[in-house]
Amino acid sequence: MDKKLIIAIDGYSSCGKSTFAKSIAKELNYIYIDSGAMYRAVTLYCMRENLVRENEMQTSAIVSELKNIKIAFRYNRPSDCYLTYLNSENVEDDIRSIEVASHVSRISMIPEVRERMVELQQQMGRDKGIVMDGRDIGTVVFPDAEIKIFMTASVEIRAKRRFDELAGKNIVTTIEEVRRNIVARDIADENRDISPLRRADDAIILDNSRMSVKEQMLWFMKIIHKLKDES
Numbered sequence: 001m002d003k004k005l006i007i008a009i010d011g012y013s014s015c016g017k018s019t020f021a022k023s024i025a026k027e028l029n030y031i032y033i034d035s036g037a038m039y040r041a042v043t044l045y046c047m048r049e050n051l052v053r054e055n056e057m058q059t060s061a062i063v064s065e066l067k068n069i070k071i072a073f074r075y076n077r078p079s080d081c082y083l084t085y086l087n088s089e090n091v092e093d094d095i096r097s098i099e100v101a102s103h104v105s106r107i108s109m110i111p112e113v114r115e116r117m118v119e120l121q122q123q124m125g126r127d128k129g130i131v132m133d134g135r136d137i138g139t140v141v142f143p144d145a146e147i148k149i150f151m152t153a154s155v156e157i158r159a160k161r162r163f164d165e166l167a168g169k170n171i172v173t174t175i176e177e178v179r180r181n182i183v184a185r186d187i188a189d190e191n192r193d194i195s196p197l198r199r200a201d202d203a204i205i206l207d208n209s210r211m212s213v214k215e216q217m218l219w220f221m222k223i224i225h226k227l228k229d230e231s
């Protein structure tokens with residue numbers, strides 16, 4: 001397909017959105033943007049500045065710090081991936097920690113944080129040819145995206161996948177802890193007042209509980225071909 005598209009992928013945490021979105025971006029030679037990484041980077045910044053702790057969050061200080069938070073994605077040839085940079089520092093590994101995961105839902109509930117991230121995300125999509133994954137991409141960031149996919153998978157399968165991913169990075173945890181974190185994030189994502197996780201009316205559902213990445217790509221290519229035939 002010659003015309004460049006915006007592909008919006010939303011869904012629950014740890015259901016393989018980024019793996020799927022990266023494969024699509026590679027196949028179509030598009031840019032991939034992990035919007036969750038942006039919320040994680042803001043969270044890491046706040047943790048380092050002591051603006052967020054277990055039971056306490058300094059919302060107004062976080063909002064006034066937003067102007068000092070610069071987030072960028074840079075392509076890394078050896079890993080063939082886009083890495084997340086926070087104020088010019090590569091934070092790709094740090095933002096994946098369980099501590100960041102446990103604070104990020106609260107940070108991403110702050111309206112000013114969302115406004116700033118949405119603005120940046122829309123700028124990144126200006127030239128199209130982009131695959132972005134997150135929670136509100138098809139509903140808020142790119143309501144006119146040509147393809148919207150809403151991903152889901154069972155909690156058990158998501159916990160197992162996330163646990164394996166963390167174990168692969170030598171991060172010590174238990175399946176139960178990972179499961180609890182996923183359930184808590186589902187509840188927070190679905191119930192926050194601003195931009196809650198919900199399927200856009202025109203999004204196609206993909207339940208990948210029992211699908212390999214290859215099967216998901218075959219499913220996606222059918223959608224692309226159908227769109228091409230219709231245009």
Ligand code: DC
Nearest residue numbers: 013035036039104105108134135136
């Ligand atoms: O996709 P992820 O698990 O890395 O996202 C981290 C957190 O950021 C998740 O708890 C919800 C939040 N998030 C969001 O609110 N909106 C997005 N577009 C992407 C992520």
